Amino acid sequence: MRVAIIDYGSGNLRSVAKAFEHAAHEQMIATEIEITNNAERVGTADRIVLPGVGTYADCRKGLDGVTGMVEVLEETVLKGGRPFLGICVGMQLLSTSGLEKELTYGFGWIKGDVIRIIPEKQNLKVPQIGWNTLELAARHPLFEGIHTGENGLHAYFVHSYHFDCLDKQNQLAITDYGGPITAAIAHNNLAGTQFHPEKSQRLGLQFIANFLQWQP
């Protein structure tokens, strides 16, 4: 199996690749991890990962700047059903639009906007930076073997904006930060996390291993 991690000038690619390698090795899943900005290589990969660190607008511009990438994603992921994972802004880009700094259109594959976190409790800080627990909407193979809920494992978040899903059916997991925040989404072959699995120690590595074995 070959996993393509899309390189479009966003940060943390290396961390993501290393976490995928580690998770695959730990669970003995034969996987080749490839960081690539070649749309053709992404199109022929078995699984596709879109990481994202930066602002929504900047990430969108970066992705648009890679020849043929958005078209290939539409072809293989949206139409072709290839397993896809977006991380942080990589997930947010699936939305209709993002309102960070300026209005930017996303892929529009999952309806909803990416908006600033406004916690109900005034003393909560924005950005949300740190470890929080997850509440699953339903059992899902991506969270197999991961203890969630209030006494469950923690995931690492670092963000000021969150995905306000229009159809809550797409919300696979939420976290609480002065109100519910989308922590993970799933729809057919599309998956995404607001938290950083590559930085979430035990929970993150298990999630990555689950993604590698996911048969949507």
Add this chain to the structure above:
Amino acid sequence: MSMKTRIIPCLDVMDGRVVKGINFVDLVDAGDPVEVAHAYNLAGADELCFLDITASCDNRDTILDVVARTAECCFMPVTVGGGVRTINDIRKLLMAGADKVSVNTAAVRNTDFVAQAADKFGDQCIVIAIDAKKISKEGESPRWEIFTHGGRTPTGIDTIEFAQKVVALGAGEILLTSIDRDGTKAGYNIELTRKLADNVHVPVIASGGVGTLDHLVEGIRDGHAAAVLAASIFHFGSYSIREAKQYMAKAGIAVRLDGYGESR
């Protein structure tokens, strides 16, 4: 569900080596920042902070190697600071595997740099490190001035005003070190920490002066910090990360244990 308070061990790194001594058992090379980072990863530290104090320009890239090697074995957040002056410095650190980059002197000299960095990489990864010293006299209303160059150079800039300014420009977090307390083991400067934390909407990391576990509790409970940074109490093995977290939990502070650091 609730966000947990973070405990952040900080490693001073010079020319790719740990500077202050590390006194852990089981380490083959306690001078290798990556080995120390890995030990903290297993111990369940919530985040790691590397402070690069390399003086020579020739060796500036050694920290990139440290960060890159850390990213190969530690799947946890890493903040890197020290000598960050340009957008390209930030990009290189993020590419190597850092999650957040802390900016000190460059932000004090030119606050526009904060806005540029935040616009490029997002507010959430720009940490502004502030070193503050009390300048008001006994009986006056307290004022803290920002100092640079390890506390040697006064800037005439007020800490609270500066923090509010950089937050408005896009700083996502403030790492606040009390120069008066740093290295004293007398505890964080609670008055300063609280004053700052109550006056900005971003998380504040308390730093400088930790000697006991009570100090960690005070930083959160009384100082209103979102995270506590410490070096020597962990490096010299006085307390483990787990002991610190259990102590904080007993004091009513929500922490993440997740089974890390349990005796095997």
